[in-house]
Structures are given as structure tokens and as C-alpha cells.
Amino acid sequence: MIQDLEIRVGLEGLTPGKIITLYRRAPLLRAVDTPSRVWEKFEASSLVITAWHGDQLAGIVRAMSDGVSESYLCELAVEPDVQDSGVGRKLLDVVFEQCKGTDLLLRHSSISSKYYEKLGFRRVDNAWFRKL
Numbered sequence: 001m002i003q004d005l006e007i008r009v010g011l012e013g014l015t016p017g018k019i020i021t022l023y024r025r026a027p028l029l030r031a032v033d034t035p036s037r038v039w040e041k042f043e044a045s046s047l048v049i050t051a052w053h054g055d056q057l058a059g060i061v062r063a064m065s066d067g068v069s070e071s072y073l074c075e076l077a078v079e080p081d082v083q084d085s086g087v088g089r090k091l092l093d094v095v096f097e098q099c100k101g102t103d104l105l106l107r108h109s110s111i112s113s114k115y116y117e118k119l120g121f122r123r124v125d126n127a128w129f130r131k132l
């Protein structure tokens with residue numbers, strides 16, 4: 001299964017509908033009521049990585065990076081049928097390669113904190129948050 005996976009960098013093959021369906025199924029709890037707003041986020045991201053089985057979207061992640069010192073990882077989601085088979089790790093490997101040399105930050109969900117620990121992230125206590 002994982003051997004048949006095609007990894008793409010960029011928006012090729014993606015539609016707002018495919019992203020929303022994957023988020024709902026994963027599940028990844030994000031506001032998806034307005035497809036154009038979902039798509040805007042992807043167009044504005046410096047890095048979009050997708051995993052495909054044929055034309056089926058199996059996983060997705062996006063990031064914003066200045067390519068020099070700072071990167072921010074967002075909204076990693078994997079299709080439930082193929083969770084726990086290495087898809088997330090494959091997507092993140094591409095992010096790590098593309099954002100090499102930078103500090104990669106993210107916000108985790110309650111069910112995924114251990115996942116990021118497993119993939120080599122460490123918790124920091126010097127991050128700040130403000131809703132705008």
C-alpha cells in the first residue's frame with residue numbers, strides 16, 4: 001500500500017472538496033464551511049505536500065516557511081483507511097527536507113501530541129499565541 005503512494009509537492013490534483021472530505025474523515029477539526037476560504041489557505045502556503053493512491057487523496061500537510069530560519073507546519077491529516085501505515089511520516093519527511101535548516105513549529109491536537117514526539121519534535125515553553 002505505502003509502496004504505491006505518490007507524493008506530490010504543490011496543488012496538483014487538489015480541490016477544496018477533496019481537502020474538506022479528508023479533514024472530515026481524518027478527522028481534523030477545522031472550519032470547512034466555506035470552501036473558498038479553505039482553498040485560500042492552501043494557495044497562500046509556501047509548501048503543500050500530498051499523498052495519493054491513484055486519484056484518491058491519502059494524506060495532506062501544508063507549511064509556511066521563509067526558507068532560512070522559520071517554518072510553521074499546519075493541518076496534517078491522513079485518510080483513516082491508511083492511518084498508521086507511514087503516510088504521515090512520508091509527508092513529514094518531505095517537509096523536513098524542504099524546510100531544512102529552519103526551526104519548524106506547530107500546534108498539535110490532543111490526540112496527536114505523542115505522534116509529534118515520536119517523529120522527533122520536542123515541546124517548547126517559549127511560544128506565545130494571540131487570536132487576531
Ligand SMILES: CC(C)(COP(=O)(O)OP(=O)(O)OC[C@H]1O[C@@H](n2cnc3c(N)ncnc32)[C@H](O)[C@@H]1OP(=O)(O)O)[C@@H](O)C(=O)NCCC(=O)NCCS
Pocket residue numbers: 026027028075076077078079082083084085086087088089090107108109111112113114115118
Ligand atoms: C496523526 C496522523 C496525522 C498520523 O498519521 P499516520 O499516517 O497515521 O501515522 P504514521 O503511519 O506516519 O505513524 C508513524 C508512527 O507514529 C505512530 N502513531 C500514529 N499515530 C499516532 C498518534 N496519534 N499518537 C502516537 N503515535 C502515533 C505510528 O504507530 C508509527 O509508529 P512506528 O514508527 O513505531 O510504526 C493521523 O493519524 C491523522 O490524520 N489523525 C487525525 C488528524 C490529526 O490528529 N492530525 C494532526 C493534527 S495536529
